[in-house]
Amino acid sequence: MSEKAFAKAKIQPLMRDEIISLIEHKGVRRPAVCTGHWIHINELEEWKQPTLYKTIEEYPEDVVVFYLKKPALFDDTGNKYTWCDVPGADPSIGRTGSVAVDEENDIEWDVYDKISPECPDINEPTMFCNNPPEDGRYRLLWVSDGFWGRLWDYRGMTNSLFDLYEEPEHVHAVAKRVLRFFKAAIKRGVEEANIDGVSWGDDFGMQRDPFMSPEMWKEFYYPYFKEFCDYAHSLGLHTWLHCCGDCRKLIDMFIETGVDVLHPVQKYTMDEKEIAEKYGDRLTFWAGMDLQRIMPFGTVDEVKAEVRHFIDTFHRPHQGGLILTLNNRIQDNVPLENFVAYIEEAYRYSEEVGQREAKK
Amino acid sequence: MAILEDISQAVQKGRSKEVVALVQQAIDEGMEAKDIIDAGLLKGMGELGVRFKNNEVYVPEVLMAAKALGRGTELIKGKLVEEGVKPVGKVVIATVRGDLHDIGKSLVRMMMEGSGLEVVDLGVDVPEDVIVAAVNEHKPQILALSSLLTTTMEQQSVVIEALKAAGLRDQVKVMVGGAPLTQDYSDKIGADAYAPDAYSAAEVAKAFVSE
Structure with a gap:
C-alpha cells in the first residue's frame, strides 16, 4: 500500500513490529484483522467485486499475505518447478467427466519413484513473482499444501490414509520432498521478499477427531514439523499452520514442534473457548469466522455478534494472540452485506477493545 | 468358535492376508458361510465401528479393516449364494x-x-x-x-x-x-x-x- 492509500483508509493497520509483538504475546494496540488469502475477490460474483475491493481498501489488512508461486502439480515439458515431471503422469490427461477429489491427481507409487529428486526446483527464478511492495506491514508467505496435504495431492485422500499403513517409506519420502522445498523457499523468502512468517496448510482434522491417531501423527509428521519450525525460527520467522477440523489431540504436539499461529479453530468441530483457554498462552490464533453456518446463513447482526465473540474469546488483554479472519475460502453463498459487516465490525470492535485496554 | 473370534480380531487389526487365511481355514473346516460372516467378519467390523465412534481408532484403521472385510467376504461370496444368505x-x-x-x-x-x-x-x-x-x-x-x-x-x-x-x-x-x-x-x-x-x-x- 502506498502512503496515500494508508492516508485514505478508515483505519490505520497494525505495522510489522506490532504484529510481531501480538504473536509473541507482548502487547498490541488492538486485536488484528487479516482475511488474507481466504478471499479471492476476482473469483467471486462480478457485481460484488467493487464493494469488496472498496471495503478492503478502506480497511487495510493488518498482515500482508501473499502466495509463493505454486509449482505445477504436473509438468512434463522439462520445467522442474513442478511436483511431478514424469511424462504422461497427469491422470487428468484425456479425462472427460468429473471425478472424486480422491481421484483428481492420484498417481501410483512407481510413478512417484520416477520424479526427479530436484523437483520442485528450489532455484526457480519466478518463485517470488507475487511479492507485494514493502509497506511496513507484517509479511506472511503462504507456501500451500504441507507434508500431509502434499501426500493427498499425489495420492488422493483415501490412498493416503491407506499409505500410512501400507507405504510408510513413501509417506516419509513425500514429507522429505516438501521439507526440502519449504526450507529453501523460506530462506529465499527472507532474502528476496522480506517475509516475517510462513504459512502452510495441513488438514489433519475432521468434523470430529483427527484423521489419524496422535501416535501415527507423531511418527509421520512430528519430525518434519519440528525440523521446519526450527529452521523457520532460526531465520527469525513465525510459523503459521492452517489445519481444518478437530485437531485437539494434536495441538500439544503442534506447539512442541514450534507452531506459533494456528488457523482456523474451526467452529463446531472444536469449542473455541476451550481452545483459547487451554492454549492461548502458548499459541496465537488466526481465528476464522465460520463459513458453514454464520457467514453464509446468519444475519448481519449475528455476524457482528460472532465477530465480537471471537475477539472476546481469543484476544488476550495487554498481550495479543488474535488475528481475526475467515475459517476457509469464502464462497459466493456468503451475502455481500455479511462480509462487509464482518470487516466493519472487526475493525470497529478491535479499536474499541484496544482503546478500553489503553485506558486501564 | 475360536477361529471366528480370530477372524473378528484380524478384521479389527486390518490384516487382510490373515483374514483370508482364516476364512479359508474356516471354509475348509466345513463352517457355514453365514456363521463366518456374522460371527467373524461382520462382528469384527462392528466392534471396530464402536471403537471408531468412541474415538479409540481412526480412519486408517477403519479403511484397513474394511479392506480385510472385503477380502474375506469375497472369498465366501459363492458360498453365501449357495446357502441363500441375503444382505439385511x-x-x-x-x-x-x-x-x-x-x-x-x-x-x-x-x-x-x-x-x-x-x-x-x-x-x-x-x-x-x-x-x-x-x-x-x-x-x-x-x-x-x-x-x-x-x-x-x-x-x-x-x-x-x-x-x-x-x-x-x-x-x-x-x-x-x-x-x-x-x-x-x-x-x-x-x-x-x-x-x-x-x-x-x-x-x-x-x-x-x-x-
Whole structure:
C-alpha cells in the first residue's frame, strides 16, 4: 500500500513490529484483522467485486499475505518447478467427466519413484513473482499444501490414509520432498521478499477427531514439523499452520514442534473457548469466522455478534494472540452485506477493545 | 468358535492376508458361510465401528479393516449364494450433484457394508435424475445422501423433491449427512434421518431395515 492509500483508509493497520509483538504475546494496540488469502475477490460474483475491493481498501489488512508461486502439480515439458515431471503422469490427461477429489491427481507409487529428486526446483527464478511492495506491514508467505496435504495431492485422500499403513517409506519420502522445498523457499523468502512468517496448510482434522491417531501423527509428521519450525525460527520467522477440523489431540504436539499461529479453530468441530483457554498462552490464533453456518446463513447482526465473540474469546488483554479472519475460502453463498459487516465490525470492535485496554 | 473370534480380531487389526487365511481355514473346516460372516467378519467390523465412534481408532484403521472385510467376504461370496444368505437390506448412496467429496460417503458405505447391508454406491457429483433412476432400479429401503459443502447441501433437498415428483418418496427412507449438516436442516428438507458420523449412519440404516 502506498502512503496515500494508508492516508485514505478508515483505519490505520497494525505495522510489522506490532504484529510481531501480538504473536509473541507482548502487547498490541488492538486485536488484528487479516482475511488474507481466504478471499479471492476476482473469483467471486462480478457485481460484488467493487464493494469488496472498496471495503478492503478502506480497511487495510493488518498482515500482508501473499502466495509463493505454486509449482505445477504436473509438468512434463522439462520445467522442474513442478511436483511431478514424469511424462504422461497427469491422470487428468484425456479425462472427460468429473471425478472424486480422491481421484483428481492420484498417481501410483512407481510413478512417484520416477520424479526427479530436484523437483520442485528450489532455484526457480519466478518463485517470488507475487511479492507485494514493502509497506511496513507484517509479511506472511503462504507456501500451500504441507507434508500431509502434499501426500493427498499425489495420492488422493483415501490412498493416503491407506499409505500410512501400507507405504510408510513413501509417506516419509513425500514429507522429505516438501521439507526440502519449504526450507529453501523460506530462506529465499527472507532474502528476496522480506517475509516475517510462513504459512502452510495441513488438514489433519475432521468434523470430529483427527484423521489419524496422535501416535501415527507423531511418527509421520512430528519430525518434519519440528525440523521446519526450527529452521523457520532460526531465520527469525513465525510459523503459521492452517489445519481444518478437530485437531485437539494434536495441538500439544503442534506447539512442541514450534507452531506459533494456528488457523482456523474451526467452529463446531472444536469449542473455541476451550481452545483459547487451554492454549492461548502458548499459541496465537488466526481465528476464522465460520463459513458453514454464520457467514453464509446468519444475519448481519449475528455476524457482528460472532465477530465480537471471537475477539472476546481469543484476544488476550495487554498481550495479543488474535488475528481475526475467515475459517476457509469464502464462497459466493456468503451475502455481500455479511462480509462487509464482518470487516466493519472487526475493525470497529478491535479499536474499541484496544482503546478500553489503553485506558486501564 | 475360536477361529471366528480370530477372524473378528484380524478384521479389527486390518490384516487382510490373515483374514483370508482364516476364512479359508474356516471354509475348509466345513463352517457355514453365514456363521463366518456374522460371527467373524461382520462382528469384527462392528466392534471396530464402536471403537471408531468412541474415538479409540481412526480412519486408517477403519479403511484397513474394511479392506480385510472385503477380502474375506469375497472369498465366501459363492458360498453365501449357495446357502441363500441375503444382505439385511439395501442402500443406495451418493454424493450429490456439484460435490466431488467422497471420503465421508465411503466411510458410511464401509460401515453399512460392515453391518451386513448391501450398498450401491453411485459415486460423487450425482445428479438427482440419476439418483431417482437408481432408486427405481435397485429398490433400496434407504437412500443415503452426502454433501460436504454449504454450496451443495441444498442439492439434497432437490433430490427429495425429485423423488416426490417420481412418486418414489414413500418407498425409500432418505438419510442425509455431511460436514455442514444439522438435524434442523435434515428436518427442514424433509429427510427421514440425519447421521453425524459413519457409525451412527450404519446404526440408523440397520434400524430402518429392521422396522
